[in-house]
Amino acid sequence: MKTVKVAAVQCSSDIGDVAGNTKKLTALAKDAAKNGAKIVVLPETAVTGYLSQDLKTNWHVKGMPKEKRFESKDPKGFAEEVPGASTKHFCALAEELGIYLTIPFLEVDFKNGKDDPLYFNTVCLANPKGELVAHYRKLTPWPYPEQSWATAGDRGVQTYDTEYGRVGLGICFDVHTILEKYEPHKIWCLLYPIAWVDSEHPAEWMWTKLPARVKPLKHHLVGANWSVDAKQEWRGYGFSVVISSEGKVLASAKSLYGSEIVYADLPTAK
DSSP states (O other): OOEEEEEEEEBOOOTTOHHHHHHHHHHHHHHHHHTTOSEEEOOTTTTTOSBOTTSOEEEOOTTSOOOTTOEEEOOTTTOBOSSSHHHHHHHHHHHHHTSEEEEEEEEEEOTTOTTSOEEEEEEEEEOTTSOEEEEEEOSSOOHHHHTTTOOOOOSOOOEEEOSSOEEEEOOGGGGGTHHHHHGGGTOSEEEEEOOOOBSSOTHHIIIIIHHHHHGGGTOEEEEEOBOBSSOOSSBOOOOOEEEOTTSOEEEEOOOSBSOEEEEEEEEOOO
16 A cells, blocks of 8 residues: 555543543544544543543642642542553454554553552554554653643653554653654654643644654654533644644644544555
């Protein structure tokens, strides 16, 4: 194959509603596969939820710093281990659909014991055989909300050689530092879940600044940002993109609210 169709899924998620989020993401992944996508990227922590849609509720681990504006929600009982129920579900879905599928969620790790859990902002990758082939923990948590719960990733960069090219994984705020970390690995495409929050809609970032960041490194990027179900007072949702290795926006979401899937055909690696 000389090209492959990729999909960036843009949708809302509700904090703590793992069952509801999973149902929505499953349906959207099926739609993407039905329309020919072979690589499907879901938004940041979309399985577990990142922040509430009104930005009032945030995950919080007792003893960690917290912004006063946030109401707290304990991730205990919502975060999952790897492997776990969500990785099992989405790996089976990837096998059913014959696609590569990202699995973005809050991960809990008990390596320090059951009384001292560590929480990570995580994205895994499932292959068309239903195997878990990459496990990435966000290296640079966004300090504003994630200081309340997230441990900085300890697994480094993660790559996997698909039949289309070598892919890497990154999450949202990572983009300021991670692209250069991938440069020695010569990736073909970065699979990039996002939950952007800003003082303005992120069109300038997604359409201008992000392509400029990608261009010198000569790899593609599939960026799946979150959306909301109705207009909010804050900005940052929407504008999911697929960016070429030449730093061009090949496709972008046209809506801010609800669900939308962004498709593009990428040339496969030589």
